[in-house]
Amino acid sequence: xxxxxxxxxxxxxxxxxxxxxxxxxxxxxxxxxxxxxxxxxxxxxxxxxxxxxxxxxxxxxxxxxxxxxxxxxxxxxxxxxxxxxxxxxxxxxxxxxxxxxxxxxxxxxxxxxxxxxxxxxxxxxxxx
Numbered sequence: 209x210x211x212x213x214x215x216x217x218x219x220x221x222x223x224x225x226x227x228x229x230x231x232x233x234x235x236x237x238x239x240x241x242x243x244x245x246x247x248x249x250x251x252x253x254x255x256x257x258x259x260x261x262x263x264x265x266x267x268x269x270x271x272x273x274x275x276x277x278x279x280x281x282x283x284x285x286x287x288x289x290x291x292x293x294x295x296x297x298x299x300x301x302x303x304x305x306x307x308x309x310x311x312x313x314x315x316x317x318x319x320x321x322x323x324x325x326x327x328x329x330x331x332x333x334x335x336x
Contacts, residue, residue, distance in 0.1 A: 210224050212237070214239060214249055215239055217238075219235055219237075220234060230257040232254070233254045233256075234251065234252075235251070235253060235254060236251045237251035238251060248268065248271075249268070249269045251267055265284050266284065267285075268282065269281075270282070
């Protein structure tokens, strides 16, 4: 991922991300929310590579943390290319032009699961 300045944003940024034969060109980025420990950006990218025709996608990028420790999460969704946001029947829509919903990171879900298992074990022991 290339470094970039998001306020003010100077588009486009070619080869913003290159992974596994795919490249993403950053077309726009907007600050949705920002404070001392949280940053949420949304924007648009053009995706190409590995037999994929050029596609336009939207993304959300969130960072939380204080000092030098940060956690990043990101989601992306393809637009349908018609401008209507209705999709093409092949799952190539982002649900009406809105940014996709965030998906929790796997470690958070694992920690929640371990906590629930520990709680169940404690209740079972207390019931004896």
